[in-house]
Amino acid sequence: MSQRHLQDDLDKLKRALVQMGETAQHAVSMAVEALREGNRAKAYQVIDEDGKLDALELEIEEMAVGLLALQQPMARDLRFITTTMKIANDLERVGDHAVNVAETVHYILEGPRFPTLPEIDEMARSATEMLSQSLDAFLRGDVVLAREVLRRDDRVDEIHGNNFRILLTHIMEDPRRIGVGMDLLLVSGNLERIADLATNISEDTVYLVEGRSIKHNAGRGRPSTERPAAS
Amino acid sequence: MADAIITPEGPIELEARDLSVLYGETRALKHVHLQIPDRQVVAFIGPSGCGKSTLLRCFNRMNDLIPGVKVEGEALFQGRNLYAPGVDAVDVRRRIGMVFQKPNPFPKSIRDNIVFGPRINGFQGDLDELVEHSLRQAALWDEVKDRLDSSALALSGGQQQRLCIARALAVEPEVLLMDEPASALDPIATQKIEDLIYQLRAEYTIVIVTHNMQQAARVSDYTAFLYMGEVIEYGPTNGLFTNPRVERTEAYITGRFG
Numbered sequence: 193m194s195q196r197h198l199q200d201d202l203d204k205l206k207r208a209l210v211q212m213g214e215t216a217q218h219a220v221s222m223a224v225e226a227l228r229e230g231n232r233a234k235a236y237q238v239i240d241e242d243g244k245l246d247a248l249e250l251e252i253e254e255m256a257v258g259l260l261a262l263q264q265p266m267a268r269d270l271r272f273i274t275t276t277m278k279i280a281n282d283l284e285r286v287g288d289h290a291v292n293v294a295e296t297v298h299y300i301l302e303g304p305r306f307p308t309l310p311e312i313d314e315m316a317r318s319a320t321e322m323l324s325q326s327l328d329a330f331l332r333g334d335v336v337l338a339r340e341v342l343r344r345d346d347r348v349d350e351i352h353g354n355n356f357r358i359l360l361t362h363i364m365e366d367p368r369r370i371g372v373g374m375d376l377l378l379v380s381g382n383l384e385r386i387a388d389l390a391t392n393i394s395e396d397t398v399y400l401v402e403g404r405s406i407k408h409n410a411g412r413g414r415p416s417t418e419r420p421a422a423s
Numbered sequence: 424m425a426d427a428i429i430t431p432e433g434p435i436e437l438e439a440r441d442l443s444v445l446y447g448e449t450r451a452l453k454h455v456h457l458q459i460p461d462r463q464v465v466a467f468i469g470p471s472g473c474g475k476s477t478l479l480r481c482f483n484r485m486n487d488l489i490p491g492v493k494v495e496g497e498a499l500f501q502g503r504n505l506y507a508p509g510v511d512a513v514d515v516r517r518r519i520g521m522v523f524q525k526p527n528p529f530p531k532s533i534r535d536n537i538v539f540g541p542r543i544n545g546f547q548g549d550l551d552e553l554v555e556h557s558l559r560q561a562a563l564w565d566e567v568k569d570r571l572d573s574s575a576l577a578l579s580g581g582q583q584q585r586l587c588i589a590r591a592l593a594v595e596p597e598v599l600l601m602d603e604p605a606s607a608l609d610p611i612a613t614q615k616i617e618d619l620i621y622q623l624r625a626e627y628t629i630v631i632v633t634h635n636m637q638q639a640a641r642v643s644d645y646t647a648f649l650y651m652g653e654v655i656e657y658g659p660t661n662g663l664f665t666n667p668r669v670e671r672t673e674a675y676i677t678g679r680f681g
Contacts, residue, residue, distance in 0.1 A: 198678065264637050266664050266676040403666030 198263045202272065205255050206331070209276050209283075212248040213327040216283040219245065219290035220323060220386060224316040226297045227379065238294035245287035252280040271403065275396040279330065282389045286323065289382040289389075296375045296382075303372035311358065312380060315351050318344060319386040326393035333401045338394035348387040355380040427656045427668045431460040431645060436598060436628040437482050441496035444477050444486060451477045453652040454496065459645075464620060464629045466643035466660065468636055470680065473649040475632045479600050481505075482630065483519040484512040500598070517544060520591035524603040526583030528575035528590070533558075533567050536575045536586055540594040553593060561589035562619050581612025588619065599623065601631040605638065617642050636676055640664045648672045 219238050226234035256277045259265060265273055300306070322341050329337035356377065363373040398406050437459035444452040452474045459465045467475035480486045481498045484505055497504045505515055517540070528536050537554045538546075546553065554571065558564040563585040567578070575586055584604060591599060601620075605613040620629055620642045633639050639646050640660060647657040648671075656663060656672040667673045674680045 266636065266640075267667050267673045269677050270665060 198259075198265065198269065201255070201259050201263065202269060205252065205259065205273065205276055208248065208252050208255065209279060210327075210331065212245065212252065212280060212283050213331075215241075215244050215248065216286045216290070217320065217323055217327070219287050220293075220320050223290040223293040223297075224320060226294055227300070227316070228313065230297065230301050232298060232301065235294040235297040239291050242287050242291050245284050249280045249284040253277060256280075268400070268403075271400050275330070275400045278396055279393050282392050286386050286389050289386050292382045293379050296379050299375050300372055303375070304368050306362070306369060306372045306376065309355065309358065309376065311351050311355050312376065312383070315348055315355075315380060315383040315387075318348050318351075319383045319390065322348070322387050322390035323393075326390040326397070329394055330397045330400070333397070335398050335401050338397040338401075341390055341394040345387050345391045348384055352380050352384040427658070427672075428456065428654055429645075429658045431458055431463070433463075434461040435459065436461040436501060437630070438499040438502075439478065439481065439496070440499060442478070442481060442498055443495040444474070444481060445493040445495070446489070447491045451652055452481070455652075455654050457647060457654055457657060459628060459630060462624060462626070462628055463644040464624050464631065464642055465645045465647065466639035467630065467632045467647050467649060468634075468639050468675075469649035469655075470675070471634075474652040475647075475649045476602055477652075478649065479602055479630055479632050482598070482600055483516045483521055485516075485521065487512055517594050518596050519598040519600060520594065520596035521600045521602070522584070522587050522591055522604045525607050526580055526587050528578070528583050528586050530574065530576055532572045533575050533578070533586060534571040536590050537593045540590065544594055557589040557593040558586075560592050560623070561585045562615060562622070563589055579612070581608045581615060584608060584612065584616060585619065588616075592623075596627070598628045598630070601629065603632055603634065606634060613638070636664075648675060650675070 219241065222234050223238045225231065226238065256273050259273055263269075322344050325337055325344075326341045328334065329341065359373045359377050359380075363370050395405070395407050398404075435458045439455045439457040442452060442455045442457075443450060455474075455478060457478075467479060469475050477486065481494060482500070482505070486492045486494060494506055498506060500515070500519060504510070529539060531539070534554055537557050538550050541550070541553060555564060555568075558567060563582060566582060567586075575583065578586060584607075588599075588604075605616045608616065617638065620631065623629060624644075631639070631642065643660045645658065646660045646663045648655045648663065648667075648669075650671060656667060656669045658668070663672065664676060667676065671680075
């Protein structure tokens with residue numbers, strides 16, 4: 193087997209994923225900035241640039257399938273290629289959630305003024321950092337860092353649950369805020385999903401390094417985030 | 424390292440117990456322990472000279488035929504040591520058949536190739552039925568049924584190899600040892616041999632030596648990686664190829680060896 197060829201192709205795949213990771217992180221940061229600053233131009237830029245991520249996902253898929261077909265990789269090489277495909281898919285979804293956040297900016301600016309929610313800021317910061325950490329962990333094969341991301345996800349889920357309650361209270365106090373309140377809840381949901389996708393990337397990193405899956409681990413106790421009790 | 428060599432589940436058909444083989448002063452196999460489960464396909468992989476063919480040949484005493492060879496330890500078949508005094512090597516080879524790298528049909532008709540072994544063993548049944556059954560088992564019947572009396576040497580390489588498998592099956596063995604059975608064949612003939620292995624696993628225990636790792640991955644239930652006369656890792660094929668326990672196995676199967 194032409195070993196150098198395989199290694200060259202694996203390096204190329206890795207570089208494409210690095211590029212995709214940077215693009216996705218940029219999209220999330222920009223969407224969060226657009227939201228915080230009320231900046232329409234930045235929001236539109238996020239929406240316009242999403243095609244880059246879609247194209248990169250296709251490129252990575254094509255490279256990975258080609259490698260599987262032509263090189264019949266084994267062991268860690270095989271795990272690297274399959275996880276890269278999954279992560280590319282996760283990053284594409286991250287891009288979609290960034291677009292969702294960016295799209296909301298417009299409606300929030302149109303609506304009545306709404307008190308700033310520090311919780312949304314904290315979520316945005318956490319989600320962005322988790323994404324960056326999960327990608328670093330994958331590229332370095334750092335399972336300690338990957339597990340750190342898994343731990344942080346619980347906190348993000350908790351904030352999302354709190355946001356539901358806080359926003360519901362605002363809406364009940366003033367029905368004119370229903371629209372914006374709903375938009376902010378969607379933002380919170382999208383940020384929570386970005387954190388979840390960073391979690392997926394970290395789980396895949398553990399699989400890449402240790403060769404065993406830690407997904408769907410009931411023992412990790414992720415609270416339900418879909419519809420927390422609005423006590 | 425201990426968990427790198429598993430104990431398979433279910434009844435054990437073949438077992439190497441502290442098995443060593445010496446060719447003169449050279450120790451080709453070093454204190455090997457390995458269990459091969461009944462009616463499963465086990466592949467031996469490893470670089471040239473690692474001892475995989477030597478280990479395979481121990482299981483039907485083929486090494487007896489090599490001058491200067493010395494076998495220490497035990498090779499058990501259904502719990503009995505094949506090297507115990509009084510064990511008839513010819514009987515062992517009837518019950519544990521073998522297929523070699525190069526097809527080696529007798530320079531006789533297709534039919535005679537099949538009936539040769541059973542006749543020597545005093546087969547009393549219907550020979551025509553036996554010929555058809557064996558050739559069908561080897562997925563060759565449809566291709567040769569109209570020319571059973573023509574020379575086996577007129578067949579293609581892939582057909583010759585399947586004839587050798589049919590010949591091995593005709594004496595009703597319980598185990599089939601295969602030493603690189605497809606390495607001299609083209610991809611289509613290889614595919615047929617692999618399909619055949621897949622079908623035969625229901626009735627026979629199959630041990631296959633192969634240089635082709637993808638082949639080992641495709642056909643076997645368990646894989647043993649050998650290096651310098653030792654079993655480095657042995658376990659379910661899926662696990663060994665996706666997540667090997669030992670670094671040397673990883674290096675070998677990813678092509679980063681040495």
